[in-house]
Amino acid sequence: MGGMTGSPARTGANLGGRPAATSAHKLAEVAQELFLDKGFSETSVDDIAAAAGVSGRTFFRYFATKADVLWINTPIELDRVREGLEAAPAGERYQDTLCLVVPTAYVHSPRERVWALQRAELVIREPAVQAPMSPHLADFRDVVAAFVARRLDCDPADMVPVAVSASALSATMTAHEYWVSHPSEDLPSLIERMLRLMLPRLDGV
Amino acid sequence: MGGMTGSPARTGANLGGRPAATSAHKLAEVAQELFLDKGFSETSVDDIAAAAGVSGRTFFRYFATKADVLWINTPIELDRVREGLEAAPAGERYQDTLCLVVPTAYVHSPRERVWALQRAELVIREPAVQAPMSPHLADFRDVVAAFVARRLDCDPADMVPVAVSASALSATMTAHEYWVSHPSEDLPSLIERMLRLMLPRLDGV
DNA sequence: CAGGTTATGTCAGCCACTGACAAAAGTAAA
DNA sequence: TTTACTTTTGTCAGTGGCTGACATAACCTG
Numbered sequence: 001m002g003g004m005t006g007s008p009a010r011t012g013a014n015l016g017g018r019p020a021a022t023s024a025h026k027l028a029e030v031a032q033e034l035f036l037d038k039g040f041s042e043t044s045v046d047d048i049a050a051a052a053g054v055s056g057r058t059f060f061r062y063f064a065t066k067a068d069v070l071w072i073n074t075p076i077e078l079d080r081v082r083e084g085l086e087a088a089p090a091g092e093r094y095q096d097t098l099c100l101v102v103p104t105a106y107v108h109s110p111r112e113r114v115w116a117l118q119r120a121e122l123v124i125r126e127p128a129v130q131a132p133m134s135p136h137l138a139d140f141r142d143v144v145a146a147f148v149a150r151r152l153d154c155d156p157a158d159m160v161p162v163a164v165s166a167s168a169l170s171a172t173m174t175a176h177e178y179w180v181s182h183p184s185e186d187l188p189s190l191i192e193r194m195l196r197l198m199l200p201r202l203d204g205v
Numbered sequence: 206m207g208g209m210t211g212s213p214a215r216t217g218a219n220l221g222g223r224p225a226a227t228s229a230h231k232l233a234e235v236a237q238e239l240f241l242d243k244g245f246s247e248t249s250v251d252d253i254a255a256a257a258g259v260s261g262r263t264f265f266r267y268f269a270t271k272a273d274v275l276w277i278n279t280p281i282e283l284d285r286v287r288e289g290l291e292a293a294p295a296g297e298r299y300q301d302t303l304c305l306v307v308p309t310a311y312v313h314s315p316r317e318r319v320w321a322l323q324r325a326e327l328v329i330r331e332p333a334v335q336a337p338m339s340p341h342l343a344d345f346r347d348v349v350a351a352f353v354a355r356r357l358d359c360d361p362a363d364m365v366p367v368a369v370s371a372s373a374l375s376a377t378m379t380a381h382e383y384w385v386s387h388p389s390e391d392l393p394s395l396i397e398r399m400l401r402l403m404l405p406r407l408d409g410v
Numbered sequence: 411c412a413g414g415t416t417a418t419g420t421c422a423g424c425c426a427c428t429g430a431c432a433a434a435a436g437t438a439a440a
Numbered sequence: 441t442t443t444a445c446t447t448t449t450g451t452c453a454g455t456g457g458c459t460g461a462c463a464t465a466a467c468c469t470g
Contacts, residue, residue, distance in 0.1 A: 008447075008448060008449090014436090014437080015437065015438080015445095015446070015447090016435095016436060016437035016438065016445065016446045016447070017435080017436060017437075017445090017446040017447030017448065018433095018434060018435040018436055018446080018447055018448040018449065019435070019436060019447085019448075020447085020448065020449085021448075021449065044424090044425065044426085045425080045426065045427085046425085054449075054450090055449070055450050055451080056426095056427095056450095057427095057428090057449080057450065057451075057452095058448080058449060058450080060426090060427065060428080061448080061449085064427090065332075065426080065427080066425095066426065066427090127336035127337055127339065128336065128426090130335060130336055130339060131332035131333065131335050131336040132332055134332065134335060157386075159383070159398065159399070159402065160402070162379060162383060163376070163379060163399060163402040163403050166375050166376070166378075166379040166403065167372065167375060167403050169375070170371050170372060170374070170375035171368070171371070173371075174367060174368060174371040178364070178367060181362075193364065194364070194368060197364065197365070197368040197405050198368050198371065198372050198403075198405055200402050200403055201406060213416075213417060213418090219467090219468080220414095220415070220416090220468070220469080221414070221415045221416070221466095221467055221468035221469065222414090222415045222416030222417065222466080222467060222468075223415080223416050223417040223418065223464095223465060223466040223467055224416085224417075224466070224467065225416085225417060225418090226417075226418065249455090249456065249457085250456080250457065250458085251456085259418075259419090260418070260419050260420080261419095261457095261458095262418080262419065262420080262421095262458095262459090263417080263418060263419080265457090265458065265459080266417080266418085269458090270457080270458080271456095271457070271458090333457090
């Protein structure tokens with residue numbers, strides 16, 4: 001499962017208690033600015049917290065690690081992928097469905113693009129960014145594996161769904177990496193091309 | 206491009222200087238024992254250094270990070286893969302070559318098996334282990350991409366070699382992950398099956 | 411024995427991250 | 441308004457990974 005993203009969780013109705021001085025999104029926004037300005041490793045957690053007007057300890061009540069601030073939106077994006085896969089016509093070839101649905105999660109507005117590009121570079125370069133990413137990658141694979149297992153009427157833990165979901169993930173990440181060295185290209189179409197190349201053809205299996 | 210693995214590098218002939226009190230392999234061996242005994246995160250770098258009879262600072266003269274001690278042998282194994290790919294008959298289908306050569310890098314003697322299994326679990330669970338792994342993964346992909354580019358007479362940075370090398374890596378890692386939850390299976394054959402499933406068929410591309 | 415070389419130990423320090431606890435700032439009931 | 445309860449925040453001390461600076465130990469050559 002993903003991070004913790006918002007530990008001080010106001011559970012439903014407001015029944016007293018000190019109001020939160022910040023929020024996960026506020027911290028993520030501030031961090032994003034600092035990262036774009038000074039760089040990831042040059043920005044300390046205390047810098048982020050200070051810029052958000054809270055103490056350093058509070059940051060870790062909202063995010064488990066410094067890098068988790070990069071993935072605050074991914075659960076929502078993944079939900080869109082999941083819904084897209086569930087809504088796809090059952091007759092469609094599974095590869096076509098994936099090639100159609102997965103890239104839609106990575107369409108960015110021009111202003112988002114700058115941030116997405118820097119984040120992709122960080123994923124490649126910074127070990128501290130790669131480490132806490134794996135739960136999100138696992139979530140992605142789980143969604144794809146569940147979709148494939150449904151189509152093939154088998155267990156998601158079988159080799160085929162596992163292989164397909166790993167391929168889909170690898171294609172997506174490889175497309176991102178390719179995008180970093182070719183920033184003028186369109187990321188969603190890069191992802192689609194990588195998926196077409198890398199998704200297993202299940203005819204003879 | 207891997208780690209540093211042996212910073213105090215005696216460059217050729219011995220022309221004086223204090224003799225090394227330890228070695229990268231000695232540290233790796235001691236660390237391996239401690240990891241198997243107490244666990245990775247429960248073992249501090251100072252523990253390893255103390256068990257090897259050196260100071261904690263010295264450890265970091267041999268390894269850039271605590272986890273790098275796990276990958277001390279991978280450059281050699283990768284060399285074997287590279288040589289195997291170079292020696293393969295040119296007429297063979299590229300997928301057959303990869304399915305034949307890659308798994309050979311992961312045949313373990315019974316005693317190595319225990320260690321390899323624990324290391325595979327660490328790769329899945331411990332973020333601190335995943336982080337410094339990426340240079341090694343990049344090396345692996347470079348070797349495969351170079352091989353494919355040679356076969357297809359194109360640039361290793363083109364989409365096809367990039368996609369194939371990413372698939373080969375993903376298949377290898379997925380096989381390891383599958384192995385962890387099915388330890389009785391044979392790792393090399395798992396890798397081969399995953400490669401057969403995941404390697405792109407380049408007929409129509 | 412002197413001079414050059416290489417590795418090591420010590421020390422101070424940064425930063426990510428954590429547990430414990432007290433204090434702040436709200437709300438609801440008395 | 442006072443009291444009690446709730447939730448978040450700040451402070452503080454501490455661990456552990458990791459680094460730079462510097463002195464010193466140990467070896468070789470002359």
